[in-house]
Amino acid sequence: MGSIVKLECSRGDYEETINIGQGMRDYDPVNFLDMFSKEARTMIQSVADSGKLWSYSKKPALCNKCHRYTAVPVFEISGTKNDRLIGISDCGHDGCMVFENGEIEDTVKCPKCNSVMTVSNVGFWD
Ligand SMILES: [Zn+2]
Ligand SMILES: [Zn+2]
Numbered sequence: 001m002g003s004i005v006k007l008e009c010s011r012g013d014y015e016e017t018i019n020i021g022q023g024m025r026d027y028d029p030v031n032f033l034d035m036f037s038k039e040a041r042t043m044i045q046s047v048a049d050s051g052k053l054w055s056y057s058k059k060p061a062l063c064n065k066c067h068r069y070t071a072v073p074v075f076e077i078s079g080t081k082n083d084r085l086i087g088i089s090d091c092g093h094d095g096c097m098v099f100e101n102g103e104i105e106d107t108v109k110c111p112k113c114n115s116v117m118t119v120s121n122v123g124f125w126d
Pocket of ligand 2: 009010013
């Protein structure tokens with residue numbers, strides 16, 4: 001089950017709600033492949049077919065292009081820290097700065113006015 005996280009600027013000029021974590025159908029790459037580039041899809045499929053351990057989840061990120069918080073699909077091959085593939089974010093861009101799980105709570109500043117943001121868990125998704 002994934003979390004729905006709401007980020008609110010303490011000055012009130014920006015807010016965003018993002019879905020992070022894993023959904024119920026994410027055990028099968030078929031259900032998330034379309035969020036990755038063609039090249040990454042081939043690699044994900046071959047990792048899955050080879051029986052290697054892998055994990056997949058949506059992680060919080062800051063988009064460098066539209067300057068807002070978003071969620072990006074991240075595929076990691078277990079045991080090989082550098083082997084991870086990052087897909088297209090919910091805002092439709094690539095090259096976003098990915099936060100690791102939990103990191104978002106302490107570090108987020110409003111992309112518009114740089115004030116502290118309140119981060120709260122507002123629900124769950126599957
Ligand atoms: Zn974007
Ligand atoms: Zn702000």
